[in-house]
Amino acid sequence: MAVAEHIHSDFYIELENKRRIVNTAMQRVFAEARDINRDLRQALRYTIEGQGKRIRAALLMWCCELVCGSVNSNTEIAAAAVEMIHTSSLVHDDLPAMDDDDMRRGRPTCHKRYDEATAILVGDALLVLAFESLAKYIDNSKVAVALIGELASAAGPEGMMSGQLADLKAEKTKGTKQILEYIHTNKTAKMFRCAAAMGAICGDATDEQYNLLGEFGLKIGLGFQIADDILDVSQSSKQLGKTAGKDKQANKVTYPSVIGLEKSKKLAKKLADDAIAVLEPFGKKAKVLRQLTKALLQRKK
Numbered sequence: 001m002a003v004a005e006h007i008h009s010d011f012y013i014e015l016e017n018k019r020r021i022v023n024t025a026m027q028r029v030f031a032e033a034r035d036i037n038r039d040l041r042q043a044l045r046y047t048i049e050g051q052g053k054r055i056r057a058a059l060l061m062w063c064c065e066l067v068c069g070s071v072n073s074n075t076e077i078a079a080a081a082v083e084m085i086h087t088s089s090l091v092h093d094d095l096p097a098m099d100d101d102d103m104r105r106g107r108p109t110c111h112k113r114y115d116e117a118t119a120i121l122v123g124d125a126l127l128v129l130a131f132e133s134l135a136k137y138i139d140n141s142k143v144a145v146a147l148i149g150e151l152a153s154a155a156g157p158e159g160m161m162s163g164q165l166a167d168l169k170a171e172k173t174k175g176t177k178q179i180l181e182y183i184h185t186n187k188t189a190k191m192f193r194c195a196a197a198m199g200a201i202c203g204d205a206t207d208e209q210y211n212l213l214g215e216f217g218l219k220i221g222l223g224f225q226i227a228d229d230i231l232d233v234s235q236s237s238k239q240l241g242k243t244a245g246k247d248k249q250a251n252k253v254t255y256p257s258v259i260g261l262e263k264s265k266k267l268a269k270k271l272a273d274d275a276i277a278v279l280e281p282f283g284k285k286a287k288v289l290r291q292l293t294k295a296l297l298q299r300k301k
């Protein structure tokens, strides 16, 4: 089934349910880490309470439901860990040494609301808390180790960190499609692949299910970043909750800057179609993932 499938309003209700679940799990992890310094706790609370879309968490939980029919407490903790890592990367990305942004999730960035040192430590704290929570709350040690391994390889030097440095180094260069694909795969798509794979692991997927869901995650992750590039040039800061037009201002290498807006839209659509094709073996049960793919293509923020 191609991208043309209609998005049912139930999809957005279901997405909101997943947001609530992961927000509660993050609050729990945070509340049970009792010995955090008062100033750090305050800045962490501010950051965790920011209104993220929680797409990676929803993807993780839906992949788990697809392979085993429901989510359990391990899935909720895994989803919280993915969102903590993602949020930590945003806090660091916004720092003056990186993308230097004043606005995130509709509010001042962490270093603007507090200060740079605090924001560095908030990012560090979320990064560590994510792994600590997997070690502490996952009730099966084999599952915990597998989840930790997935998350470390997607967020670490073989994933997001390399993508981020390549992205910063590419500023003010002309860029090529190959460089762009490297940046977007590493800084964004691998985290989507990881979320899908972690959901599969929580649901005790077969090797085939795990591989298919990982491939699906990688494709929608790449499409997600292309859509992000498109939104940067087509939406307002108010709509995005972060500074619009930032990529051009910082001379970033993006899909619209390298291949143009129309070709970027076509590529995002093709990736969505390819992602949906990967879901074929799951049949009707993958409906929510097909809806997610379509929603990501149509998103306005």
Ligand code: GRG
Residues within 6 Å of the ligand: 051, 052, 053, 054, 055, 085, 086, 088, 089, 090, 092, 093, 098, 105, 123, 127, 155, 160, 161, 164, 187, 188, 224, 225, 228, 301
């Ligand atoms: C500290 C783990 C860690 C990494 C350091 C800073 C850095 C390396 C990486 C940043 C990578 C980055 C900013 C990728 C962009 C990914 C992206 C499209 C972010 C926007 O995601 P949304 O739209 O945001 O899901 P919300 O706010 O909804 O969660």
